[in-house]
Amino acid sequence: MNAAWEVVIGLEIHAQLATSSKIFSGASTAYGADPNTQACLVDLGYPGVLPVLNAEVVRMACKFGLAVDATIAPRSVFARKNYFYPDLPKGYQISQYELPIVVGGELVIAGDDGEEKCIRITRAHLEEDAGKSIHEGLDQYSGIDLNRAGTPLLEIVSEPDLSSAKEAVAYMRKIHSIVRYLEICDGNMQEGSFRCDANVSIRPRGQTELGTRAELKNLNSFRFVEKAINYEIERQIDVIEDGGCVRQETRLYDSDRNETRPMRSKEEANDYRYFPDPDLLPVEIDEAFIAAVRETLPELPGAKQERFVADYGIKRDDAIILTASRPLADYFEATASASAASAQTVAHWVIGDLSAALNRDGLDIADSALSAAQLAGLLDRIDDNTISGKIAKEVFDAMWSGEGSADDVIEARGLRQITDSSAIDSIVDAVIAANPGQVAEYRAGKDKLIGFFVGQVMKETAGKANPGQVNEALKRKLAEG
Secondary structure (H helix, E strand, C coil), X not given: CCCCEEEEEEEEEXXXXXCXXXXXXXXXXXXXXXXXXXXXXXXHCXXXXXXXXXXXXXXXXXXXXXXXXXXXXXXXXXXXXXXXXXXXCCCEEEEXXXXXXXXXXXXXXXXXXXXXXXXXEEEEEEEECCCEEECCCCCCCCEEECCCCCCEEEEEEECCCECCHHHHHHHHHHHHHHHHHCCCCCCCCCCCCEEEEEXXXXXXXXXXXXXXXXXXXXXXXXXXXXXXXXHHHHHHHXXXXXXXXXXXXXXXXXXXXXXXXXXXXXXXXXXXXXXXXXXXXXXXXXXXXXXXXXXXXXXXXXXXXXHHHHHHCCCHHHHHHHHCCHHHHHHHHHHHHHXXXXXXXXXXXXXXXXXXXXXXXXXXXXXXXXXXXXXXXXXXXHHCCCCCHHHHHHHHHHHXXXXXXXXXXXXXXXXXXXCCHHHHHHHHXXXXXXXXXXXXXXXXXXXXXXXXXXHHHHHHCXXXXXXXXXXXXXXXXXXXX
């Protein structure tokens, strides 16, 4: 990016709350139903129906607020946000405007310079989702699916504290991790239950006044967030440097063309004619309710990272990866508790071979082909020198394919490691005798040839010799000459 410009970004993240029914009706929120089969008369705004607030969404919003050190408003108000769009059956959306349920808060991310950076949260408010316009497979027509209408959302609005697409993704990932830890949102971006709008502007470096922003709508993957913001930054720079002005507007990101394009002019608050919803009472929350919600908070990612480093002695970078997902962190802890291997070894295998297998097969950790106890059993066989780390990879693959426990695979395939020192010495003697030229070079100072000799011994033993013992025997015998 041109160094003459600096970027200012704020995110509005929409997290669909994991309730079984909608925010103001008893209709189901289950994903994947046939179009327009889960929208009741309340969702559709029929005359004479009245919305009734789902108490669970209040508890979930408070849970989020407490997790980010925000203030829970003792009194919040639902308002009608008036606009006309085909997928908004009532002609207005019930949201919160002047008095949201969560105010303030902050999150710490790694900034572009690698240092910790505090991102302020402006607010988080409750609202209902709209329906969905469908264009695919309908020729020149558009269809409307109102199943999503009335689904509860928590909109989390940041201050414009983000300075790059990379920081925006880091912040979004952190929010994603928190709402999943709290079990208030499943975080499924493909299904649209976690998405964001990005407000992007640029200004000359050093200027304090904000530039004109463009809003990028409905970004539903971390990759698209980064690509859309980076494209928009370059677009705005080009516009200004060519003598033009950035328009305040809403833009859509086209992932196929990797570009943003205008959707509509950006509305201001007065365009929506907000006013308190006459059918809904203010939400009043007392300290007893907040205290009860606080008791349900789990250990959050940041605290868990610190504990993993302190209690298990693993690398901080590994702790960050392991705690990004609550199920992955739980799997690591269960494996570490069940295995005699070091916690760092456990972390290495969970982050490495296990995660690679899950990614390859498109599985979540909950669907892993190996339980924590099974992986612990494999790591114990490395720890007690039954097998080498290299052979363990073969055993892991066999276990993943359903061939049984580590002990079953080791016995069935005859993979038990050779640890008999006399047997290893005998093979080492034979390798040294068969390679006099390399022996002479090694003894003349070419120390790196030790790798050649280790390879020859391992070849002779089909990889079963204990590598540490092989190294020790080779160095001892080669030094004898």
